[in-house]
Amino acid sequence: MLIFLLRRLIQACVVMAIISLISFAIQDKLGDPVQQMVGMSVSVEERNALREELGLNDSLLTQYGRFLQNALQGDLGTSYYYKEPVLDVIFDKVPATLELAFCAILLVVLIATPLGVLAAINPKHWVSRILMVITSIGLSIPIFIVAILMMYLFSIEWNLAPSFGRGQTTEVFGLWHSGLFNQDGLSHLLLPSLSLAIALMPIFTRLIRAEMMEVLQSEYIRFAWSKGLSSNRIYFIHALKNTMLPIITIGGIQAGTLVAYTILTETIFQWPGMGFLFMDAVSRVDTPLISAYLIVVGGMFVVTNTIVDLIYGLVNPTVRLASHGL
Template identity: 65%
Template sequence: MIAFFIKRFFQAVVVMFVISLISFSIQDNLGDPLRELVGQAVSEEERQALRDEMGLNDPFLVQYVRFAKNALQGDLGESYFFKEPALEVILNKFPATLELVIGATFIIVLFSVPLGVYSAIKPQSVFSKAVMGFSIVGISIPVFLTAIGLIYLFSIELGWMPSYGRGETVEILGFWESGFFTQDGLEHLILPCFTLASIMLPLFIRLIRAEMMEVLQSEYVKFAWAKGISPRRIYFLHALKNTMLPVITVGGVQIGTMVAYTILTETVFQWPGMGFLFLEAVNRVDTPLIVAYLIVVGAIFVVTNTLVDLIYGLVNPTVKLAGR
């Protein structure tokens, strides 16, 4: 276990170095940040003086080394628009995005496991074929179109759900304002969470079905049938446990991906999270905030992948996390 952590730590350092280098290198292609900071009334001489003061005229390597030194101390720069540390601005929006990811993950687990297992056990039934048809449609529809459709149906036509905003929140743990614990907050969460879950739900239904059908054809399952073990025990103890191993691997990566996918969902629903903040930063050419967002999302990917490896080893003890 210690060897595994050491190995993954060095891998994470290399990955984060590459992410930071790429994120920092693209900022010159995003536009001139002084355009948003000072407008059109400032002369060219004053612009150049400001660029020198901000270090924007320094060579790329000098700028990156300065950025890397500050990043190691937790300083990812100061937002041009908010006049606050970029990391602090992102972390203030992170709980709202995390709520969407948690809600979407709960919906995915709640529906994908029983639907995938049932479709594998009875692949020829009408319901299974309907589920497979739904999954194909779900994979094909863009997330923003799903969001617009849900808003039109449940907010405009039926008037059941609010169409935008986060709703009422309460503070928990001293630092997190959550909408999970108020009725208004939950009502505002339902449509965005279902929209975000629609990206991954069809994928997981089909993945669980395919893996479950493969496991049911294995020799040890046939041996379990021959021993007279009850179908419930075979399906949900022997087969499902081994079915979940690749699902956990894919699921960990996709949960990290959902953090990035929240950009479209948060934009349609005007959800005050990291994704909506990122688009605003792009429109304002707030390069420190853009770079900080990309690094934070990259760090989330690295952490989730490491946790997936740990969970994989716990679910299947025969998997060695690290070699000799």
């Protein structure tokens, strides 16, 4: 386990170094930040002075060296628009995005798991066939179409839930603000989290069905039936447990992808999270904020994948993490 963690740490450092290089390299392709920071009446001399002050006239190698040195000290720069350290700006939005992602994943687990098990137990039943058709359609529909449709139906037509904003939040232990602990916050969370969940449910439902159908044909399941174990115990303990390894693999990847999905969802629902902040930073050419966002999201991917590998050992002790070479 120690060897595995050491390997993962080295890989994480390499991956983060590559991400930092890419995120810094694209800054020069996003436009002139000085033009976004000052008005049309500002003279060319003042613009050049501001560029010199920001270090934009230095060579890219010099700028990257300065950026990397500061990053190792926890300083990814200062936002051109907010005039604050970019990490402070991003971390202020992280709770909203994590809250949204958590609720979406919770809905996926609570809905996709029983649907996948049901479809695996009775694959030829008409309900299972209809479910497979629905999931096929769901895989083909882009998430922004789902979000717009949800907004139109639940907010405009039926007036059941708010269509934008985070609503009222409650301070939790003096550390962050959450909308999970009051009715107004939950009502605002309903549509964006449900939109994200609908985008992920089809793949998880079909994956659970396929894996469980394979497990149900194995010898040890037949032996469990011959011992006279109850169907619930066979389906939900013996069979479902042994389908979790590939589910965790896909789940870890999708959990990271969920951060990318939130960009569209948060923009449509005006949810004040990291995705909405990123789109705002792009429109303002706030390059330090854009670079920091890419690095933070890359770090989330690395951490998520490491956690997934560690969970392998908990679900299936026969997995030898140290021998993976990952």
